[in-house]
Amino acid sequence: MTGGRADRAAGGRAERGSATVWTLGLMAVLMAAFAAVALLGQAVVARHRAGSAADLAALAAADRALDGERPACALAARVAAAQGAVLRRCVVVGEVSDVTAAVGGAQVRSRAGPPIAVSEPGTEPG
Numbered sequence: 001m002t003g004g005r006a007d008r009a010a011g012g013r014a015e016r017g018s019a020t021v022w023t024l025g026l027m028a029v030l031m032a033a034f035a036a037v038a039l040l041g042q043a044v045v046a047r048h049r050a051g052s053a054a055d056l057a058a059l060a061a062a063d064r065a066l067d068g069e070r071p072a073c074a075l076a077a078r079v080a081a082a083q084g085a086v087l088r089r090c091v092v093v094g095e096v097s098d099v100t101a102a103v104g105g106a107q108v109r110s111r112a113g114p115p116i117a118v119s120e121p122g123t124e125p126g
Contacts, residue, residue: 046104053085054101054110061090061097062112072097 073090096113
């Protein structure tokens with residue numbers, strides 16, 4: 001039993017600092033997870049902002065649809081810009097507007113126009 005105490009002392013020295021390595025590894029994993037959650041949150045916020053801007057721009061364009069596509073889309077672009085978005089696409093056909101707005105990497109398409117007449121059940125449209 002000559003090496004028992006020496007072996008324990010050498011083994012203890014070999015493991016010194018391992019808690020620091022494990023702590024640093026755990027911190028790196030937690031920081032990566034936090035960064036991923038933050039990026040996902042930013043993407044969700046951008047998507048909601050783009051959706052709101054697209055809806056408002058489509059409503060504005062539909063409101064001016066009878067003035068023609070150019071004035072309607074110009075108003076839609078101003079409304080989208082006021083919401084912090086960029087109007088990527090604007091088409092007006094009749095009284096219906098179809099726009100696409102973008103915020104960051106998120107793009108949302110929205111349509112607006114008069115409601116479609118729906119007949120009552122059991123009646124035929126005349």
